[in-house]
Amino acid sequence: MMERLWQAGAATRTLNVPAGTAMDGYGSRKQGVTGERSPLEVNVLYLSDGDCGALLVTLDLLAVDRAWVTGLRRLLQRQLLLRPEAIFVAASHTHAGPAGFRRAGAQQRLTADRRRSLRRAILALTLEAAEEAAANMTRAVITIGSRAVAGVAANRRDPEGPADRTLTALWVRSCTGQRIAALWHFACHPTVLGAENVRLSPDLPGIVRRRLRETIGHDCPVLYLNGAAADVSTRFTRRGAGADELERLGGLLADACPRGGQFLAPSRLVGELRAVRLPAAPRPDPEEAARRLSQAEAALAAARTSGLPPAEVRLKEVEAMGARKRCDRAARPGPASYLTSMQVLLL
Numbered sequence: 001m002m003e004r005l006w007q008a009g010a011a012t013r014t015l016n017v018p019a020g021t022a023m024d025g026y027g028s029r030k031q032g033v034t035g036e037r038s039p040l041e042v043n044v045l046y047l048s049d050g051d052c053g054a055l056l057v058t059l060d061l062l063a064v065d066r067a068w069v070t071g072l073r074r075l076l077q078r079q080l081l082l083r084p085e086a087i088f089v090a091a092s093h094t095h096a097g098p099a100g101f102r103r104a105g106a107q108q109r110l111t112a113d114r115r116r117s118l119r120r121a122i123l124a125l126t127l128e129a130a131e132e133a134a135a136n137m138t139r140a141v142i143t144i145g146s147r148a149v150a151g152v153a154a155n156r157r158d159p160e161g162p163a164d165r166t167l168t169a170l171w172v173r174s175c176t177g178q179r180i181a182a183l184w185h186f187a188c189h190p191t192v193l194g195a196e197n198v199r200l201s202p203d204l205p206g207i208v209r210r211r212l213r214e215t216i217g218h219d220c221p222v223l224y225l226n227g228a229a230a231d232v233s234t235r236f237t238r239r240g241a242g243a244d245e246l247e248r249l250g251g252l253l254a255d256a257c258p259r260g261g262q263f264l265a266p267s268r269l270v271g272e273l274r275a276v277r278l279p280a281a282p283r284p285d286p287e288e289a290a291r292r293l294s295q296a297e298a299a300l301a302a303a304r305t306s307g308l309p310p311a312e313v314r315l316k317e318v319e320a321m322g323a324r325k326r327c328d329r330a331a332r333p334g335p336a337s338y339l340t341s342m343q344v345l346l347l
Helices: 066-080 105-109 112-135 204-216 243-256 286-305 310-331
Strands: 006-015 040-048 053-059 087-091 138-148 166-174 179-186 222-225 270-279 337-346
Touching (some): 006 179, 040 222, 066 087, 204 243, 286 310
Parallel strands (some): 053 087
Antiparallel strands (some): 006 040, 138 166
């Protein structure tokens, strides 16, 4: 056993979303939340090397915007004395969660009061979980392992195209071997449920979380990071869009999740957070954009009547959607650049 040990604490909270709240993820879905398939959660892991602390926060949401994350960091900095660059926040990218955390799409179907109330409620739950994690810090060991997983992720533009199929798992245990938290990473848009679903669900990560808890303890916080998913999804690997397919794909990931691995010796935690301004793509030529939209819509109409597999039809739908957005950008010029950020947390 190593002479020095990490210190760690973790906590979980359930996100409460009122019925009728607009859902995010699919532009074609107009109906609000009607119920719940399984709970949405926030899971928090607090790590310390004895001198410096870091907090990892994962939420079952499509996205979290800059304003919300900045506010969370400001409050945590005051309450837990953490540096902003040591507070790592990530959304799972579920398409079966509430709107309200970005500017576009379904956000327009939320009243300002409901949007504000939802954001504040989830902020309060996240702060509560972070404080519990900090209060329950104990000496801990960390292991990390990885394994390739076939049959879940593929390039959604070309099933033979590039995709990272490595699942990485980080386990945090107390000195007595009790599980404190698990964190797993798999680069994939974790979507199985389609636009017809109007019940809340963490989608694929929720199944993996439940399966892991069944073997390691029902109260163990489980964090998911989807990383640089890019054009990697389940589009060409899923056989349906319902509960059975969720269980099948989630089972493949949970069964492959390494339960042990290499010990991470305690070292100084290093966090970096930098603003990055990216230039916008050139404004499309209006005539060219209109021509491409006409071609994309014709290809979609043909695909819907030709008996193509659902994945191929969905590809044509996305291409038509992109063509419509190009026409919008051609008609209404957007900003010249976009502000985003890059963050690194080195253990």
